[in-house]
Amino acid sequence: SQQGEEDPQALSIQEGENATMNCSYKTSINNLQWYRQNSGRGLVHLILIRSNEREKHSGRLRVTLDTSKKSSSLLITASRAADTASYFCATDASSGGYQKVTFGIGTKLQVIP
Amino acid sequence: DADVTQTPRNRITKTGKRIMLECSQTKGHDRMYWYRQDPGLGLRLIYYSFDVKDINKGEISDGYSVSRQAQAKFSLSLESAIPNQTALYFCATCEPGDYYGYTFGSGTRLTVV
Numbered sequence: 001s002q003q004g005e006e007d008p009q010a011l012s013i014q015e016g017e018n019a020t021m022n023c024s025y026k027t028s029i030n031n032l033q034w035y036r037q038n039s040g041r042g043l044v045h046l047i048l049i050r051s052n053e054r055e056k057h058s059g060r061l062r063v064t065l066d067t068s069k070k071s072s073s074l075l076i077t078a079s080r081a082a083d084t085a086s087y088f089c090a091t092d093a094s095s096g097g098y099q100k101v102t103f104g105i106g107t108k109l110q111v112i113p
Numbered sequence: 114d115a116d117v118t119q120t121p122r123n124r125i126t127k128t129g130k131r132i133m134l135e136c137s138q139t140k141g142h143d144r145m146y147w148y149r150q151d152p153g154l155g156l157r158l159i160y161y162s163f164d165v166k167d168i169n170k171g172e173i174s175d176g177y178s179v180s181r182q183a184q185a186k187f188s189l190s191l192e193s194a195i196p197n198q199t200a201l202y203f204c205a206t207c208e209p210g211d212y213y214g215y216t217f218g219s220g221t222r223l224t225v226v
Binding site: 031033035040041043044045048088090099101103104105107 | 115146148153154155156157158161163169171173185201203205213215216217219220222
């Protein structure tokens, strides 16, 4: 099963509203990352939150991490039509020389103008 | 120029053919990765390389091989393409350490008929 699982899988909101996406995972992690992907394009790194951090902000983005619940949320405030994209969480459980970054299947966000 | 460049952008090939996907980066990063993306499955790691002499298998390496020609170049080969290798392929780079996310290329859409 997926290490990172986003919820909901699809979200449709009106422009100006806030959008919240959640990510749950199963094992201990070093950090959790959020990415955005416009249709058929490469993923763009949005924000990284380390396991000892609880909240992080970047512009209109707010990420929280609850390691006790093994979950994270991404909040996009005052959404814009240009925010329409898929959003992925990626959990990094790498150790030593072994790479273990696992992506979820994503949340597809539609912002209606 | 893009930080991570993938060629070709699109490719249609026949079952049984050998095909190479190329990736070059100008970030100066040592770490490079190949992922494939399938609808509903998220991104899955095929191979990764921490430097020119270090190549590692990811979770779905069967049917694929890689070559790290230089720090900036990492190519992925399908030795004998099969239809279930039809997918969107991404190359990515990152710095070591847990502070940084990936920089992705724009992807190669591969169709095996």
